[in-house]
Amino acid sequence: MIGKLKGIVDEIGEDHCIVDVGGVGYMAYCPARTLAGLDGVGTAVTLFIETYVREDMIRLYGFRTALEREWFRLLQNNVQGVGAKVALSVLSTLSAAELANAIALKDVAMVARAPGVGRKVAERIVTELKSKAPAYAGEATGTIGLKQELGEGVAAAPVSDAVSALANLGYSRDVAANAVAAALKAAGEGAEAGTLIRLGLRELAR
Numbered sequence: 001m002i003g004k005l006k007g008i009v010d011e012i013g014e015d016h017c018i019v020d021v022g023g024v025g026y027m028a029y030c031p032a033r034t035l036a037g038l039d040g041v042g043t044a045v046t047l048f049i050e051t052y053v054r055e056d057m058i059r060l061y062g063f064r065t066a067l068e069r070e071w072f073r074l075l076q077n078n079v080q081g082v083g084a085k086v087a088l089s090v091l092s093t094l095s096a097a098e099l100a101n102a103i104a105l106k107d108v109a110m111v112a113r114a115p116g117v118g119r120k121v122a123e124r125i126v127t128e129l130k131s132k133a134p135a136y137a138g139e140a141t142g143t144i145g146l147k148q149e150l151g152e153g154v155a156a157a158p159v160s161d162a163v164s165a166l167a168n169l170g171y172s173r174d175v176a177a178n179a180v181a182a183a184l185k186a187a188g189e190g191a192e193a194g195t196l197i198r199l200g201l202r203e204l205a206r
Helices: 032-036 066-078 084-093 096-104 119-128 138-152 157-168 173-187 193-204
Strands: 004-012 016-021 024-029 044-053 058-063
Touching: 004 024, 016 044, 024 058, 032 084, 044 066, 058 066, 058 084, 066 084, 066 096, 084 096, 096 119, 096 138, 096 173, 138 157, 138 173, 157 173, 157 193, 173 193
Parallel strands: none
Antiparallel strands: 004 016, 004 044, 016 024, 044 058
16 A cells, blocks of 8 residues: 655646656555645645545545545545545545534535535534544644534633624634634633624734
């Protein structure tokens, strides 16, 4: 099994790239975000690989981080109706942190932004992976707990009210929750909604 490729980008296609490793070109199918992050043909690259072996083919899927590869596995192994194509579409649209946040907040619409992902599939993703999101939140680890509380409707009233107020101003629930989390850290657990809104707006203005 191939777990990682380190070589030179030989070709970049719409849904794949070819990596030259010691004169052998490996074709890896990748999320659009991964392909967009490549520095171009002739440059060095390291891809974390998921290898699929079937009777009629061997296919490699490539990701810039091990965390993205883990999400690729999670989506397929835990959510009915999600195969490689849908998993790639989700990871093309959302980063690992954005996906974890969307699941924690039960933001079905955010997940459904991915091409080919209908509302029912998005709902299954949010439902089936809600307990797993914290362990795979990456850079969102610091705020994932608060977002889960918001998603479950059990967050403290001042926190919930502050997030709703910022969301009503046009910010996404994810961005609003990040701002309120920062405000809560600065003001303390007993802060009132008004204080959290004021500090949250200051955070958003940075």
